[in-house]
Amino acid sequence: MEHSYVIGVDFGTDSVRSLVVDTQTGQEAGSAVYFYPRWKKGLYCDPSIQQYRQHPKDYLEGLENSIKDALKQCPAGTAARVKGIAVDTTGSTPGPVDEHGTPLALLPGFDENPNAMFVLWKDHTANAEAALINDIAHSNGKDYTAYSGGIYSSEWFWAKILHVVQEDAAIKAAAAAWVEHCDWIPALLTGNDSIHTLLRSRCAAGHKAMWNASWNGLPPKDFLHKLNPVLDKYDQMYTDTVDATVPAGTISEEWAAKLGLPADVVIGTGAFDAHMGAVGGGIRPYSLCKVIGTSTCDILIAPLEETSDKLVKGICGQVDGSVVPDMLGLEAGQSAYGDIFAWLRKLVMGPLYDLMPDEKEKLAEVEGKLLAYLSKQAEQLPLRDNDPIAMDWFNGRRTPDANHTVKSTITGLHLGTDAVQLFKTLVEAAAFGAKAIAERFVNEGIPIQEVIALGGVAKKSGYAMQVLADVMNRPIRIVNSENACALGAAMFAAVVAGVHPDIDAAQAAMTSGFETTWFPREQHVPYYANRYEKFKEIGAFTEKLYK
Ligand SMILES: Nc1ncnc2c1ncn2[C@@H]1O[C@H](COP(=O)(O)OP(=O)(O)O)[C@@H](O)[C@H]1O
Ligand SMILES: O=C(CO)[C@@H](O)[C@@H](O)COP(=O)(O)O
Numbered sequence: 001m002e003h004s005y006v007i008g009v010d011f012g013t014d015s016v017r018s019l020v021v022d023t024q025t026g027q028e029a030g031s032a033v034y035f036y037p038r039w040k041k042g043l044y045c046d047p048s049i050q051q052y053r054q055h056p057k058d059y060l061e062g063l064e065n066s067i068k069d070a071l072k073q074c075p076a077g078t079a080a081r082v083k084g085i086a087v088d089t090t091g092s093t094p095g096p097v098d099e100h101g102t103p104l105a106l107l108p109g110f111d112e113n114p115n116a117m118f119v120l121w122k123d124h125t126a127n128a129e130a131a132l133i134n135d136i137a138h139s140n141g142k143d144y145t146a147y148s149g150g151i152y153s154s155e156w157f158w159a160k161i162l163h164v165v166q167e168d169a170a171i172k173a174a175a176a177a178w179v180e181h182c183d184w185i186p187a188l189l190t191g192n193d194s195i196h197t198l199l200r201s202r203c204a205a206g207h208k209a210m211w212n213a214s215w216n217g218l219p220p221k222d223f224l225h226k227l228n229p230v231l232d233k234y235d236q237m238y239t240d241t242v243d244a245t246v247p248a249g250t251i252s253e254e255w256a257a258k259l260g261l262p263a264d265v266v267i268g269t270g271a272f273d274a275h276m277g278a279v280g281g282g283i284r285p286y287s288l289c290k291v292i293g294t295s296t297c298d299i300l301i302a303p304l305e306e307t308s309d310k311l312v313k314g315i316c317g318q319v320d321g322s323v324v325p326d327m328l329g330l331e332a333g334q335s336a337y338g339d340i341f342a343w344l345r346k347l348v349m350g351p352l353y354d355l356m357p358d359e360k361e362k363l364a365e366v367e368g369k370l371l372a373y374l375s376k377q378a379e380q381l382p383l384r385d386n387d388p389i390a391m392d393w394f395n396g397r398r399t400p401d402a403n404h405t406v407k408s409t410i411t412g413l414h415l416g417t418d419a420v421q422l423f424k425t426l427v428e429a430a431a432f433g434a435k436a437i438a439e440r441f442v443n444e445g446i447p448i449q450e451v452i453a454l455g456g457v458a459k460k461s462g463y464a465m466q467v468l469a470d471v472m473n474r475p476i477r478i479v480n481s482e483n484a485c486a487l488g489a490a491m492f493a494a495v496v497a498g499v500h501p502d503i504d505a506a507q508a509a510m511t512s513g514f515e516t517t518w519f520p521r522e523q524h525v526p527y528y529a530n531r532y533e534k535f536k537e538i539g540a541f542t543e544k545l546y547k
Contacts, residue, residue, distance in 0.1 A: 004083045004499055005029060005074075007067060008280075008490030010273055010483065011089040011181060013120070013294055014039065016062035018070040019486035020078060023499045026510030029078055031483060032069030034062040044114040050124035053114040056095065056103040056184075063185065067259050079260050084497030085189065085251070086244065086268030086489040088276035089181040090121045092156045092208035096164065096175030100193040103184065104174055115168040118181050119160040122295070122335065124396060124404045126163035129227075130154035133162075136226050144210045144219040149315040153402040155335070157209040158219075158227070165230045172230055177237050180204040182270030189267045191252030195237075199248050202241040203271035206319030207331050211241055213320070243321040244271040245503065247496040268496040273485045274299055274331070275323045277454055279503060280488025281479040282511055283323065286449040288438060290476075291485070292464075293455040294342070295395070297333040298437050302446060304328050312444040314401035315437075324503045330446065332437045335404070336395035337430050338457045341464075343394055344426055345370050348419055374423040375463035381424055383527045388412035388425040389534050391542050392433030400440040409542040427464050428528070431471035432535040438472055452514075454479040462518070469518040471528045481512035 001024075008019045020030040036058035038044065044053040071079050095118035096104045104116035119125075133152040137145045145152050152159060157178070165172040177195040179187070187198040205211035210219050221235035251265040274297030278289035283301055291297045304320060307328045312318055315332040322329030336343075349367045356363060389411055396404030410425065438448055451474050457464055458478050469476045481487045491506035500506040 002081065004081050005078055006083055006490045006493035006497060006499070007070070007085045008276075008486040008488065008493060009063065009067065009085065009087040009185070010276070010486035010489055011059060011062070011087065011185070012273060012485070013090055013122070016059070016066050017483055017486050018066035019483050019490055020070050020074050020082070021487065021490040021510060023083070023494045024509055026487070026512060028483070029075070030070040030073030031486070032066045032073070034066040034069070036062060044117055050122075051114065052120040052123040053117040054093070054120050055117050056105050059118075059181065059185070064258060071260065080262060082261050082265055083499055084266040084268065084493035086276070086493035086496060087182065087185045087270045088273045088485055088489045089185065089270060091180055091182060091204050091272040092160065093118050093121050093181040094157050094160055094178045095119065095181065095184065096171050097177055097179050097184070097195060098174065099176045099195055101177075101179060101184065101187050101195050101198050102193075104171065107174075110170075110174070113168070113170070115164045115171045119164065121155050122395065123160065124154050126154040126159035127404055129162040129166075130156070130159040130404070132227060133159055136223070141223070142215070144215070144223060146311055147206065147212050147319065148208075148210060148317040149399065149402070150311075150313050151402045152210070153316070153398065154404045155398070157204075158231075161234065162228055162231060166228060177234065180208075180270075182272060186248035186267050186270050189251055189255050190249035191254065192249065199246070199269045200238045200241045201270050202243045202319060203275050203322040203329070205238075205241040206322050207272070207317040242269050243325050244269050244276065244492045245325055245495045266493075266497040268489075268492045271322070271492070273297070274333070275329065276488035276492060277485035278323055278488065279491055279507065280481060280484035280486070280512075281452050281454045282507060282514075283452065285327065286447055287452050288441065288448045288450070289452045289454070290434065290458070291455045292337050292453055292457040294337065294339045295333060295335050295398070296337045296434065296455075297331060298434075299323060300330045300441060300446060300448070301327040302330065307446070310445055312441065312446060314440055315399050316402075330441070332399040332440070334392055334430065334433045334437070335398040336392065340392060340394045340426050340430055341371055341423070344374075344419065344423055371461070374420055375461055377420040378424040378427065379463050381420065383524065385530070386412060388417055388421065389531060389538055390425050390429040391535070391539055392429040393542070399437055403543075403546070406543060406546045409538055409545075411538055427467050428471065428531065429535070430464070431468045431528075432532050434468060435471050435532055436536075438474075448474070451476045452479060453477070454481070454484040465518045466521070467528075469520045470524045471532065473520045473525050473529070475520065476518045477514045478516050478518070479512060480515045484512070487512060
C-alpha cells in the first residue's frame with residue numbers, strides 16, 4: 001500500500017517548525033524551521049515592561065517557508081500524497097482582527113502598531129487587568145474563573161484584550177473580534193474570511209478565555225460590562241468551540257498553489273503547542289506530560305466520569321476535550337524554566353560582549369557551550385545543606401496559583417558562590433517549581449501515574465532531568481522525537497484527514513517512543529526533599545514582598 005503523509009506545523013515562541021510525517025510509520029520525511037525575522041530583531045517588544053508582540057507577517061512567512069522547505073527534503077512525489085495539515089501555536093496569543101478575520105497589523109495604517117499584532121503568551125502588560133478580572137470574578141456573582149484554576153492570569157485572552165482596547169482607541173474601533181493565533185492559521189489555510197464562521201479551538205477558549213459549556217460559552221455581557229464597557233462589543237464573540245479532531249475545511253486554492261499541495265488536503269482546527277505536544281509525546285490518562293523548554297506546560301488527561309466532581313485550584317484550567325475528545329484536559333506550567341538558565345548565561349556573557357566587541361564570534365562559540373559546561377561542573381558538586389536556594393519565579397508564577405507580579409528571590413549567596421553553584425541553584429529552583437505543580441494535582445485528587453518530558457531542556461540537559469527526577473522522586477521518561485509538538489499536530493492531521501479513526505490509533509501508528517528514563521537516585525532524594533521545604537518557606541516570604 002502506498003503510504004500517505006501529513007504535515008504538523010508547530011508555531012513556537014521564536015520559530016515555526018513544519019514536519020512532514022508518514023501516517024503509517026510516524027517517520028519524519030522532512031522537517032524545517034523558520035525563525036521569525038522581526039521577532040529576532042526584538043521589534044515591537046519592550047522587555048522592560050514585559051511587552052512581547054509578534055507580527056502576523058512573521059507567522060505568514062514562517063508558515064510558507066517552513067512547509068516548502070520541509071517538503072523539499074522529502075522524496076519526489078511526497079507533496080502529492082499529503083492528506084492533511086494541522087497546526088499548534090503558543091497561547092494565549094490573541095490578536096485583533098477585522099470582520100474578515102484579518103489581523104489588523106496586516107491592514108494599512110496598522111502595520112507598525114504593536115497593539116495591532118498578536119500579544120504573545122509571555123506578554124505581562126495586562127497584570128492590572130488580570131487583577132481586575134479576579135476581583136470581579138470573586139465578588140459575589142458567578143465565578144467565571146472556576147474552570148481556570150480560580151485565578152485569571154495576565155497571560156490570557158481577556159486580560160490582554162482589555163489592556164489593549166483601553167490603551168488604544170484605534171484598535172478599539174477597528175477590532176471586530178479577537179482570535180487566538182491557533183484559530184487564525186486554520187482560517188487562513190482554508191480561506192475562511194468571516195469572523196462569524198471561523199472555528200474556535202476548545203483548547204484555547206476553555207483554558208484561556210473562560211469559555212465553558214455550563215454557562216453557554218464565554219462569560220456573559222454583564223460580566224464583561226462590569227470589567228469595562230469597552231468589552232461590550234465582544235459579547236458573544238463566539239459561542240461554539242471544537243476539539244482538534246474536527247476539520248476546519250479543505251485547503252484554499254491560493255494556499256494549495258503556494259505550497260504545491262493537492263486541492264483536497266484537509267486542514268485541522270488548531271490547539272496549543274503543549275496540548276498537541278502531549279499527544280505527540282504519547283500522553284495517556286493520568287500521565288503528567290511536561291513540555292520543558294523556555295517555559296513549561298504540564299498537561300494531564302483524565303476520564304470525564306472520574307473527574308466530574310473536581311475543580312482543581314490554581315492551575316491553568318480544566319477543559320473537556322482540550323487535549324483529546326471525551327477526556328478532561330488539565331494544564332499547569334511554569335512561566336520560565338530554560339529561560340532561567342538562559343538568564344544566567346546572559347549574566348555571564350553580557351559584559352564580555354560589551355568589553356570585547358571584536359571577539360563576537362569567539363564569544364558566541366563560548367556562549368553556545370556554556371550551559372553544557374555548567375551542567376557538567378554542577379554534576380560534580382557536593383550537595384551541601386546550606387547551598388543557595390532560589391525561587392523559580394523569574395517570569396512570575398504561572399502555577400500553582402498564577403501571580404505574574406511575584407519575582408524570584410535567591411538566598412544564601414556568599415563569597416564562595418560561583419557561576420556553577422548558582423547554576424545548580426537555578427536547576428533546583430526550576431525542579432522545585434515543577435514539584436509544587438505535581439503536588440497540587442495530587443492534593444486536589446488527580447493522581448499522577450507517570451511523568452513524561454519533552455522539549456529543549458528535556459532533550460538537552462541530562463543534569464536538569466536527573467535533578468528533576470530526584471526532586472519529584474519519580475521516574476521521568478524522555479520522548480524520542482525532537483519535534484514532539486509538530487509530531488502531535490501531524491497525528492491530529494492524520495485524524496482530520498480520515499487516515500486514522502481517532503487519536504489513539506494515530507498515536508499507536510505514529511509514536512516516536514521514548515529515548516531514555518531518568519530514575520530518582522535514592523541517596524539524593526532526602527537532600528532535595530529537605531531543600532524543597534526551605535524553597536516553600538522562602539516562597540511564602542517572597543510572596544509577601546510582592547503583595
Ligand atoms: N544544555 C542545556 N542545559 C539546560 N538548558 C538548556 C541547555 N541548552 C538549552 N537550554 C535551554 O533550552 C531552552 C530552549 O528550549 P526549546 O524547547 O528549544 O525552546 P521553546 O521552549 O521556545 O520551544 C532555552 O531556554 C535554553 O536556556
Ligand atoms: O502556555 C502555553 C500553552 O498554554 C505555551 O504556549 C507557552 O508556554 C509557550 O511555550 P513554548 O515556550 O513555545 O514551549
